[in-house]
Amino acid sequence: MINIENIKNIIFDFDGVILDSVELKTQAFAELFKEFPKNKVQELVKYHIQNGGISRYHKIQYFFENILCEEISDKEILNYAKLYSQLTKEKLCNPKYIIKETFEFIKKNQTHYNMHIASGADEQDLIEICKMLDLTQYFLSIHGSPTKKEILVKNLLINNNYKNKETILIGDSVNDYEAALKNNIYFYGLFRLGREE
DSSP states (O other): OOOGGGOOEEEEOOBTTTBOOHHHHHHHHHHHTTTSOHHHHHHHHHHHHHTTTSOHHHHHHHIIIIISOOOOOHHHHHHHHHHHHHHHHHHHTOGGGBOHHHHHHHHHHTTTSEEEEEEEEEHHHHHHHHHHTTOGGGOSEEEEETSOHHHHHHHHHHHTTOOGGGEEEEESSHHHHHHHHHTTOEEEEOOOTTOOO
């Protein structure tokens, strides 16, 4: 049971928690691989939906190695990730995607908690999107992939000398839950109606 009075530190996931971007990112994967067999792309889309919070780098590698059964170099992964970024970044900078309830909580409580973002989204894209949406001011730090979320959370705890029992991760995926569990911190899961799981 979470004793909210003990919480001093909040780590937010980004996609699906602060920004309603899951559908847009799903469409971007379909667009990115539109030259490949449709049934294979559908497998990737399904994997993407079922594995929120995992980086695009991992999903691109998974698509080639596990779905297409082809090898892919690190350089090719980076090239696809760059194209994916181009498909999503500009659209994600639209304030209409900010989740109102989360944003209101953040604004209201920014002086009460130490707030950070730890996301499976690309870190550079994340920093740019937060800057464009004027969200940077609310967070002490913003972190993303390619570093795995459990490592991001671990580093936040260590680097800021946070106590586990005073820290909570707010997320919307199994990956978020596992990152909290592995770091022995609290987890609060969000579920948005109308979203496929």
